[in-house]
Amino acid sequence: MRYYLIILILCSYMLLASEALSLSGNLSTGTVLETKGCFAELLADKDIRAEAALFIGSDGTAALVEKSAFELILLHYDDPGWSSVSTSLPPVCNIKDIKEIAIWQRDWDIQLEVDNVANYPQIYTPFTWIMKDFDYLATSARNGYQVEKYKRRENLLNSEFSGLMKIVYSDGTERKTSFELEKFHFGGCKFWYDDKQITKLSKEKL
Amino acid sequence: MKKLILLTILLSIFSSLMALTLKTSEQSYPLDTDEIYVSFPTEMATEKEKDGDVIKRIWKGFRLEDLLKKYNQSDYDQVKFSSDDNYLVRLTKEEILSHNPLIALYLNGEELEGNRLIIPEMPGMYWISDISLIETEVQAHLSMPGMLQFAEGYLDDLELIKNPEPFIDVEGYYLAQLLQEVMPSMQGQYQLIGRDGISHLLDFNDYLAKAVLVKTETGYMLQSPQMPGGMWIKNLAYIQKGDIAIIFRAQFSSWEEVSALTGWKVIPKEFRETGF
Numbered sequence A: 001m002r003y004y005l006i007i008l009i010l011c012s013y014m015l016l017a018s019e020a021l022s023l024s025g026n027l028s029t030g031t032v033l034e035t036k037g038c039f040a041e042l043l044a045d046k047d048i049r050a051e052a053a054l055f056i057g058s059d060g061t062a063a064l065v066e067k068s069a070f071e072l073i074l075l076h077y078d079d080p081g082w083s084s085v086s087t088s089l090p091p092v093c094n095i096k097d098i099k100e101i102a103i104w105q106r107d108w109d110i111q112l113e114v115d116n117v118a119n120y121p122q123i124y125t126p127f128t129w130i131m132k133d134f135d136y137l138a139t140s141a142r143n144g145y146q147v148e149k150y151k152r153r154e155n156l157l158n159s160e161f162s163g164l165m166k167i168v169y170s171d172g173t174e175r176k177t178s179f180e181l182e183k184f185h186f187g188g189c190k191f192w193y194d195d196k197q198i199t200k201l202s203k204e205k206l
Numbered sequence B: 001m002k003k004l005i006l007l008t009i010l011l012s013i014f015s016s017l018m019a020l021t022l023k024t025s026e027q028s029y030p031l032d033t034d035e036i037y038v039s040f041p042t043e044m045a046t047e048k049e050k051d052g053d054v055i056k057r058i059w060k061g062f063r064l065e066d067l068l069k070k071y072n073q074s075d076y077d078q079v080k081f082s083s084d085d086n087y088l089v090r091l092t093k094e095e096i097l098s099h100n101p102l103i104a105l106y107l108n109g110e111e112l113e114g115n116r117l118i119i120p121e122m123p124g125m126y127w128i129s130d131i132s133l134i135e136t137e138v139q140a141h142l143s144m145p146g147m148l149q150f151a152e153g154y155l156d157d158l159e160l161i162k163n164p165e166p167f168i169d170v171e172g173y174y175l176a177q178l179l180q181e182v183m184p185s186m187q188g189q190y191q192l193i194g195r196d197g198i199s200h201l202l203d204f205n206d207y208l209a210k211a212v213l214v215k216t217e218t219g220y221m222l223q224s225p226q227m228p229g230g231m232w233i234k235n236l237a238y239i240q241k242g243d244i245a246i247i248f249r250a251q252f253s254s255w256e257e258v259s260a261l262t263g264w265k266v267i268p269k270e271f272r273e274t275g276f
Helices: A002-015 A039-045 A067-072 A126-131 B002-017 B033-039 B064-070 B093-099 B151-155 B175-182 B204-208 B255-262 B269-274
Strands: A016-025 A031-035 A052-057 A061-066 A074-078 A081-085 A098-104 A112-115 A122-124 A134-142 A145-152 A164-169 A174-178 A184-186 A191-193 A196-203 B020-023 B028-031 B042-050 B053-063 B078-083 B088-092 B102-107 B110-118 B131-137 B147-150 B171-174 B189-194 B199-203 B212-216 B219-223 B236-241 B244-247
Touching: A016 A081, A016 A126, A039 A067, A039 A074, A052 A126, A061 A067, A067 A145, A081 A098, A098 A126, A122 A126, A122 B175, B033 B053, B033 B064, B033 B102, B042 B102, B053 B064, B053 B110, B064 B093, B064 B102, B064 B131, B078 B093, B088 B093, B088 B199, B110 B131, B147 B151, B151 B175, B171 B175, B175 B204, B175 B212, B175 B244, B189 B204, B199 B204, B219 B236, B236 B255
Parallel strands: A016 A098, A112 A196, B020 B131, B147 B244
Antiparallel strands: A016 A031, A052 A061, A052 A098, A061 A145, A074 A081, A112 A122, A134 A145, A164 A174, A164 A196, A184 A191, A191 A196, B020 B028, B042 B053, B053 B102, B078 B088, B078 B131, B102 B110, B171 B212, B189 B199, B189 B236, B212 B219, B236 B244
16 A cells, blocks of 8 residues: 555656646636646647647747647656657757736637727737747648747837827726836736736827 | 949849749759750740730740759659749649740840740639749648638628728728638638639738638638739639638539549548538
8 A cells, every 4th residue: 555655656756747838829718737748748638729829838838839839749847848849740849937828718818909000909818929029930840740949039019008008998998098018918818908908009199 | 332232232122122033852953044044945925915916935944844953853743933023933743844934034135024924725823023032842632621611601791801801992801800710720821712623822921821712703712911913713613722622602503513623533321421
């Protein structure tokens, strides 16, 4: 009995990573992965539907992977942190020290409409808000799977938020205010201003 | 003397601008077109009817196949040709082998200012001038998409834009308005196919970021200030990036027509069940 207990504890120790891996993007709430294993199964265990995912390394390198490839990706925890490994997908999928995985589901209700005098309003879901900070580098293909490689860039959009802006909150209320960037906050899955969830930001003409 | 130096500098700048490069997956080769012409001189006659007259042209240059053989390029799926003005065409290996295109340096005995790709059996839009880069590519063939969206389902909810910049006297939508709704990331490479079968693989940032879907009587014409007019796509029918495809439903009446245009070998049951 004692041996079984020791084995159980050891297995648990091996399975449970010392640091949880953040999931963000088009999810109702931010969540974490704590165990290693097949990425598709880890998502299924948490009942997360995803059609694509962006694996983001702490060095800013990222790989955008389609759902069909999820079962070919193994997540494991080792020094210096979480890593993704796949022998069947393009090498770009092998990311060391993953900082975060952003999840994409299409037709996502949580959106931020940004109307800052561009030609048309830009619609961001939490996932595409994360994506906007990455530059596309290349597409790689292997065994019929395509993976896009990205590199993090400076957040250019936030600097455009200034002056008099109309803010629409998720409860439908709105206000016009002189925009203060430090009050704007993206929490990984939702957009906030002054600790209230928002759905639209538009630049007001003076 | 100063004038001579200036002329030499200008000529060297001009010739470097006109330079042709062959790029493979391993290496880039600056090409001396005169030297290749001397090694593989080829003549090709073309005829074109205009206003009832038949215009005959004699082109001289070298075959693309000879160039590729010289640099031991046989393991490719397609070849991309691009010019400095951002014009781009691709030929599949099959098209190259069956049509045997010529890279012309002379027309009717006179030296061209640059060069021109001559493929008599293919439409004029493929006859790219002033090629600066020839690139062999191992193509990821248009794979079967896992997710299909109908463009009209999104466009019908948007307000039609009058005179979408920089175009005037037209109505339409920005392509990005559609892509931001459908794709996880707008950046990357898109395969776009017109109803006439003209297909382009284009990078979003280089060609499509400012593109407009201009509404016409027969559908949408893809116009972009980042693309020379000859590359604009009439009756845009299909867009695919990775696993996701957008179909312009009005261009088709059945899945079989979609399959014929895209080259899908089978039509998945779930698509058939969606109906048309």
